[in-house]
Amino acid sequence: MNAPRSVAPVAGAAGRFLAGAGLLLRGLALYVRSPGLMLLGVVPALISGALFLGALGALVYFVDDLAAWATPFADDWSTTLRGAVRVVAGLAFLGVGGLLGVLTFTAVTLALGDPFYEKISERVEERLGGTPGAVEVPFWPSLRRSVADSLRLIGLSVLVGVPLFAAGFIPVIGQTVVPVVGGAVGGWLLALELVGSPFSRRGLRLPDRRAALKADRPTALGFGVAVFxxxxxxxGAVLIMPAAVAGATLLTRRSLGQHTEER
Known part of the structure; x- marks a missing residue:
């Protein structure tokens, strides 16, 4: 008697999750229809990509030293055990570095490419009938608010990333549960970050974004995890970021109950 009542919500949540992932594909379709904007959208991502690849290269180069620094207790162990522990530590450093890189890449690239991505988002809104409730926000106040919101999200990602780093050392759980949790958390934070521009055009801030996305969390997670x-x-980040911005515009309109079909 109880089974039918429990299946429907799960199926509904799964369907909304897939619909959220589909918003990325719709964003890609909208974006590629404007070749000129494609070039504009790739430039800031290429700049950020070069910076983060350099940082990742430095992490890979120094990962052995970091692993040794994090495991001084293994100095007197046998070569085999010491090596195994430090391989795990090194992988954990690379995993957390990759997670933080994915999360902060969005904030940095959006900051560098704000004019480019703003144009892409505006074009998507135009194709969907314009921006309901649009407000004029002076450039400098808008920039300060955007930087403040981005810093708050970066801080949150660090707070989440550190416990996940520690959990990565737990046998089995660290190799199964932690990556799933990391993907879900990363997807949620990416969704919050990417909808920043269309929400700002409506005069809405980070608390408004959080409340709107929470109202349909499966859809927001589906979109964010797909981007993640x-x-x-x-x-992938270099190529997908412009489409993700277009998809985030669709997610914004959906979250706020606004028209999402092209006219």
């Missing part, structure tokens, strides 16, 4: 997974692919 794409960002993990080599050069």
């Amino acid at each position: 997974v794409c960002f993990l692919i080599p050069l």
Whole structure:
């Protein structure tokens, strides 16, 4: 008697999760229809990509030293045990570095490419009938608010990343549960970050974003996780960021109950 009542919400949540992931594909379709904007959208991502690849290269170069620094207790162990522990520590450093890189890449790239991505988002809004409730915000106040919101999200990602780093040392759980939790957390934070521009055009701030996305969390997670997974692919962030911005505009309109079909 109880089974039918429990299946429907799960199926509904799964459907909304997939619909959220589909918003990324819709954003990609909208974006590629404007070749001129494609070039503009790639420039800031290429700049950020070069910076983060350099940082990742430095992390890989020094990962052995970091692993040794984090495991001084293993100095007197046998070579085999010491090596195994430090391989795990090194992988944990690389994993957390990759997670933080994916999360902060969004904030840095949006800061560098704000004019480019703002134009992409505006074009998407135009194709969907304009921006309901649009407000004029002076450039400098808008920049200060955007930087403040981005710093808050970066701080939150660090607070989440540190416990996940520690949990990565736990056998089995660190190799199974932690990556799933990391993907979900990363997807949620990416969704919050990417909808910043269309929400700002409506005069809405980070608390408004959080409340709107929480109202349909499966959809927001579906979109964010899809972007997160794409960002993990080599050069995926560089190629997907403009489409993610377009998809985030669709997510914004959906979250606020506004028209999302092209006219």
